Amino acid sequence: FAEVQYYFQAELAEQTETLALVSTYGPPNPQLLEESSGALLVCQYQGIASLEVISVKNIVSCVAMVPFKNPEDGRFFVCEKTGLEVAFLGGAEENEDL
Secondary structure, three states: OEEEEEEEEEEEOOEEEEEEEEEEEOOOOHHHHHHOOOOOOEEEEOHHHHEEEEEHHHOOOOOEEEEOOOHHHOEEEEEOOOOHHHHOOOOOOOOOOO
């Protein structure tokens, strides 16, 4: 999994190619993956330590990387089909009856 930093075009072998600079995530945590029967993929974000240039043709899908437990520890879980339900990830609820 990777986070696209930006897209750009470059001339390669006399052809214009569309590329992306991405920051990759580490592999899924094997213990959590096994304990969840393959359902929970938790990956460590590596930031600028893992920048790569790829062809946009290698981008297969778009997923959400949602903070796993403590956002400061850099672990995220893969969510393949997000909707508006991710708009509420915790916190205080407002009383709508006021």
